[in-house]
Amino acid sequence: MGDFLVTCLQAATPIWLAALAGMYAQRAGVVHLGLEGLLVSGAFAATATAVGTGSIVLALAAAVAVNLVLSALFWVLTTYFKANVMIVGLGLSLTAAGATGYALVVVFGSEAAIRSPIGLPRPFDGLSGPLAPLGDLSIVTFAAVVLSWFAWWSIRRTRAGLRLSACGSDPFAAKSAGVPVERYRLAALLIGGFLCALAGAELSLAQVQSFSDGISQGRGYLAFAAVLLGGVAPVGVSVASLFFGLAAALGIQSQVDFNDALPPQFVLMAPYVVTIVAISVTALANRRRGRQQTVIMERTL
Template structure:
């Protein structure tokens, strides 16, 4: 049983962090489809940073800076250049996937898997079987709770929601929707860096081309499934992680009796089902008025 829980936490933790990034962007009125690209930038940066600096925390700083810069680029394109947010997000995803592959090939001369000598700090033997988990795993519930308090119980959170839902009215009280979008995307960049670092350095300690495998899009779906609520979206992300863990366990249990491709597709099928159920049962996370403002300007 502990093995299953550990597998769920390992696969679910990076997904939750990236989901929170998409959630806070949506609260500001931006559908962030660049999550996949920013996440893979964080994964690549943490491994290359560890190799070049021999320090995890310095590598973590490098990953955060690069992911925040990618988020600022997205803000600049959609807010200043008035590009369509959906197309801009997909473009950023392509830039992240292609850019990391190019970076690895430029440094090492090939696109082979790059391994780091060590990964993220672990909890240690004092936590028993769970000691193999990185420090980002137990930090995740506190980050979720902290964002819930920030977004639902503070003046900043109320202003952010106002800028996302009613940007024209928000301006009347002195709020600046453009600045709030920038802040939200930068916070999301930090969360994507943590999610990418947990994916690449939490247990694997390597970077491979395309290793995010659509997790950014799953996180985007979790935002919709969870109605852009910090806790609801996090549980949606963990639900997708549970389905993934069930698929892995089924591969070990049933072997060749069930097609491997079908079992591997379970998380993505659950993503589609979750988005459909969200639309049917509660309407999902409705497009904010701020999105219409970004399209029309």
């Protein structure tokens, strides 16, 4: 049971951190479809730097630096050039997927996966007994828990968090109150870049300790779905991400239990099927709630 829970957390961590990034952006009024691109870019930068330097600190720093630059570029394109937010986000994701695959060939001379000589620290490595499975969790997984609490506290309990939410819910009113909306959106995107860098590092330096073309397997899009499913709230987004991690872990476990009896394609598609079902149920529930509110208003009037 402990091994299964650890597998759930490992599968959920990259989605969890990327979903928190999307939540910050959407709170500021930015629909962030570039989460997939930031996750892939962070994973490649972390692995390439780890291979070149052998330093985990420099690897994380490189991932963060690359994603901060990409996030700032995202903000410039949507703010000063008035580019469509959704198109820029999709462009970022598609470009990052192609660029990292091309960089594998240019930098390392091969399309095969590159293996990192180092991995992320595991704080509880070496434990025995019932707590032994915790030794497989990297420091980023524990950081995700702390960052989730910080996201809840910063949004619900600070003035900056309330202003950030105002930028998304009513930017004109926020501007009238003297809130620099564009600066808050830039801050939200930069925070998202940092979180996606950690998500990418977790994916490439903790779980498989290597980078290959297509390593993210759509986890950035699952993160965006978790933002919608979680109601753009820290607790809801965290629960939705853990739910997707549970779906992925169940797919892996079913492959182990049924061995060759279950085609691997079913395992790979399980999280995405769960995503479609969950979003469909949420959409129907929201539609029904809207109808009920309309009926109540009509009766009141």
